[in-house]
Amino acid sequence: MVSLSAKETGDADPVDSGWVDEVLLGGPEDDVCLHLGAPVTRGELRKLVAGCRQDLADAGLRRGGTVALCLPPSLAFITSLLASWQVGAQASLLDHRLTAFEVDVALQRLAPQVVVTAASAGGGPLRGFSEVAGRVDRYPGKAAATSHAVIQLSSGSTGPSKVIGRDAASLIEEVKRYTLIDGIPRGGERIVSLASMVHVLGLVGGLLYSLHAGVNLTIPARTTADGILSTVAASDQPTTLLGVPFHIELLASVLEPPRLPQLTGMTTGGELVRPDVYDMFTERYGVRLGNMYGMTEAGVLATDLFGRHRPSLTPAPGITFREQDGELHFALPASPYLGEQDPRRWSDGWLHTRDAGTVDPRTGLIRVLGRRDSQVSVGGLKVDLTEVEHTLAALPEVAGVVVVCDHAIEAYLVLAEGCELPAVERQIATRLAPYKRPRRLHLVEQLPRTATGKLVRSHAALRDADPDPSPAPPAAGADGAR
Amino acid sequence: MSGMLERSEVIAMLATYGDREPGQVPETIDSLELAWLIHQVEQRYGVLDIGDEALARMSTVTGALDVFRALRIGSSDA
Numbered sequence: 001m002v003s004l005s006a007k008e009t010g011d012a013d014p015v016d017s018g019w020v021d022e023v024l025l026g027g028p029e030d031d032v033c034l035h036l037g038a039p040v041t042r043g044e045l046r047k048l049v050a051g052c053r054q055d056l057a058d059a060g061l062r063r064g065g066t067v068a069l070c071l072p073p074s075l076a077f078i079t080s081l082l083a084s085w086q087v088g089a090q091a092s093l094l095d096h097r098l099t100a101f102e103v104d105v106a107l108q109r110l111a112p113q114v115v116v117t118a119a120s121a122g123g124g125p126l127r128g129f130s131e132v133a134g135r136v137d138r139y140p141g142k143a144a145a146t147s148h149a150v151i152q153l154s155s156g157s158t159g160p161s162k163v164i165g166r167d168a169a170s171l172i173e174e175v176k177r178y179t180l181i182d183g184i185p186r187g188g189e190r191i192v193s194l195a196s197m198v199h200v201l202g203l204v205g206g207l208l209y210s211l212h213a214g215v216n217l218t219i220p221a222r223t224t225a226d227g228i229l230s231t232v233a234a235s236d237q238p239t240t241l242l243g244v245p246f247h248i249e250l251l252a253s254v255l256e257p258p259r260l261p262q263l264t265g266m267t268t269g270g271e272l273v274r275p276d277v278y279d280m281f282t283e284r285y286g287v288r289l290g291n292m293y294g295m296t297e298a299g300v301l302a303t304d305l306f307g308r309h310r311p312s313l314t315p316a317p318g319i320t321f322r323e324q325d326g327e328l329h330f331a332l333p334a335s336p337y338l339g340e341q342d343p344r345r346w347s348d349g350w351l352h353t354r355d356a357g358t359v360d361p362r363t364g365l366i367r368v369l370g371r372r373d374s375q376v377s378v379g380g381l382k383v384d385l386t387e388v389e390h391t392l393a394a395l396p397e398v399a400g401v402v403v404v405c406d407h408a409i410e411a412y413l414v415l416a417e418g419c420e421l422p423a424v425e426r427q428i429a430t431r432l433a434p435y436k437r438p439r440r441l442h443l444v445e446q447l448p449r450t451a452t453g454k455l456v457r458s459h460a461a462l463r464d465a466d467p468d469p470s471p472a473p474p475a476a477g478a479d480g481a482r
Numbered sequence: 483m484s485g486m487l488e489r490s491e492v493i494a495m496l497a498t499y500g501d502r503e504p505g506q507v508p509e510t511i512d513s514l515e516l517a518w519l520i521h522q523v524e525q526r527y528g529v530l531d532i533g534d535e536a537l538a539r540m541s542t543v544t545g546a547l548d549v550f551r552a553l554r555i556g557s558s559d560a
Binding site: 123124125126127223224225226246249250253254255378379407408434435439440 | 499534
């Protein structure tokens with residue numbers, strides 16, 4: 001066991017660690033708090049977290065230290081995260097779908113002292129969770145420079161990813177915010193979560209809130225329609241489904257769903273589904289269908305859990321919105337961004353959401369009208385088209401590129417002289433996580449430009465530039481199923 | 483092969499996700515589309531028993547078709 005020297009522990013106030021036991025892990029020993037293939041009681045979870053804490057300590061993790069978790073949704077992820085916080089360390093969450101190249105870049109930027117990865121491949125496509133053990137390794141990183149408990153990377157609108165930090169107080173505040181929202185399941189009930197627990201909806205709205213409120217958090221083994229509905233049917237506990245808009249569409253398309261008297265509603269984050277899909281879901285299941293609006297930077301911000309105000313939303317308790325030049329801002333006392341600050345993202349106590357929207361001066365309801373930048377949602381995961389475009393543009397085989405999204409991400413490419421498409425496909429497969437990869441690559445002789453030389457990004461103009469509108473063969477391994 | 487799922491049927495089922503034209507369906511299948519496709523096939527032919535390895539092979543339309551054919555999905559003697 002090697003302990004860190006005083007010099008390595010940095011100057012930041014260490015992350016307060018007492019909140020994990022107080023806010024999340026308290027409760028009766030035999031209370032089933034999680035169900036990932038098998039029930040996990042609070043007593044069992046506390047023991048697992050204690051064991052994990054020892055492993056992290058053996059790797060040298062200390063109060064004020066840093067750890068990066070690159071694990072699929074799993075009990076190993078949950079215990080590693082809670083153990084890291086119990087230690088008083090700062091945990092960075094890396095999506096397990098990132099490529100090795102992307103993970104390397106992220107680790108170099110975040111500089112954690114310890115990295116936890118999956119000891120073996122234990123998942124598969126459509127698995128709601130993986131049965132993997134955590135592998136703990138040292139990494140030549142630095143102690144925490146801030147008191148944030150969790151660090152997440154978000155696809156940035158320009159250049160590299162944004163680094164977003166939240167301290168324990170912010171997480172606790174969000175968990176408590178959930179307790180004040182009508183329609184959120186209460187103690188003794190169950191959440192069947194389809195939302196990724198490394199992202200804010202599944203992490204705080206699913207995992208942390210459930211642990212705090214005494215809600216049983218259940219993850220389906222398979223995220224097919226049959227797998228989801230079978231999981232709901234497997235318990236008599238009042239059950240809420242938590243997911244992303246795709247899951248509404250999937251479940252709404254079930255022609256004859258089973259009778260599910262325990263199902264009390266479904267809540268999703270992200271964009272609204274089409275009215276016909278909304279109607280089909282509520283008719284087929286006879287339960288409420290609600291929507292939440294939130295951001296990695298602060299979690300849940302506004303809700304319409306009973307579909308009463310659709311398409312508008314009520315600001316969550318304690319959240320204040322303003323409309324500034326057609327953009328939604330919300331009050332946030334400190335910038336959540338690490339590193340260089342951008343006043344276009346946060347200024348004077350206001351977080352600029354980059355979402356176009358309105359605030360009704362009479363009712364206070366907000367309406368979200370879509371992104372003002374190049375961020376798109378792929379199955380609930382945020383992808384910035386600029387990041388994809390920059391990655392492709394940086395390849396030596398690419399002379400020019402425009403990335404757009406209609407139904408799917410597509411790239412229009414001009415190849416460098418003497419270069420061929422398969423080389424580009426191989427590079428894409430190593431540099432971009434599957435969900436970020438263009439689903440179609442169109443080879444063009446030149447990209448359309450305006451009279452002043454600016455690249456044209458209209459789909460119609462790009463399609464006109466493509467001599468063969470049928471798609472080029474797919475990039476190797478370009479699938480989102482991993 | 484009579485009665486077995488055809489490529490055009492797989493593409494048609496994928497196209498119902500997001501109200502696309504069949505020509506808009508890429509060859510690659512992402513995880514959401516895979517869940518959608520499995521559901522469409524299950525609605526038509528009953529719940530499938532497909533292991534993780536076979537699912538991993540279904541990352542393209544061709545791969546999905548191969549798996550469905552190996553399982554004799556759509557065949558009267560399936």
